[in-house]
Amino acid sequence: MNAASLFSNIPDTDALQFGMGAEFKPELVSKWLDLRKADVAKVADVSPSSVRYDKNAPAAVIERLQEIAITINLVAKIFDGDVQKTAVWFKAKNPNLGDISPRDMVRLGRFDRLRKVIVNAMADPSNKSVGAR
Numbered sequence: 001m002n003a004a005s006l007f008s009n010i011p012d013t014d015a016l017q018f019g020m021g022a023e024f025k026p027e028l029v030s031k032w033l034d035l036r037k038a039d040v041a042k043v044a045d046v047s048p049s050s051v052r053y054d055k056n057a058p059a060a061v062i063e064r065l066q067e068i069a070i071t072i073n074l075v076a077k078i079f080d081g082d083v084q085k086t087a088v089w090f091k092a093k094n095p096n097l098g099d100i101s102p103r104d105m106v107r108l109g110r111f112d113r114l115r116k117v118i119v120n121a122m123a124d125p126s127n128k129s130v131g132a133r
Helices: 026-032 037-044 059-078 083-091 102-107 111-123
Strands: none
Touching: 026 059, 037 059, 037 102, 059 083, 059 111, 083 102, 102 111
16 A cells, blocks of 8 residues: 555545535535435434534534545546536436445445445546546
8 A cells, every 4th residue: 555545535625615624514515415404314323303514513414424525525536626527426327336326325324335436446547437537
């Protein structure tokens, strides 16, 4: 393993303007993926009534949405920062993902699997499973 691959899980830029660290805007991630409170609750493993995006938001919600935001930006990097292509990729059914859209994988609680597919595809340039290039 080389240093470049060790740190490749964080995108160089925030193409979708979700923010990072203290500037992170979790509600933008939820809106971008068109997730309902019930969807966010499922991916963060919290009750739907506890889902919120202010300073009192559960840490699990913030952490999970940050992971999702980072992954979305990694896909945007594959598409050279093209936000439209990234949005289409997340919404389109993908035969390499069992004919389900990446957005639906997130919504259905299968984000960890999706993230592994994306990271593996990025690590292996000959792998076309993400659908880019």
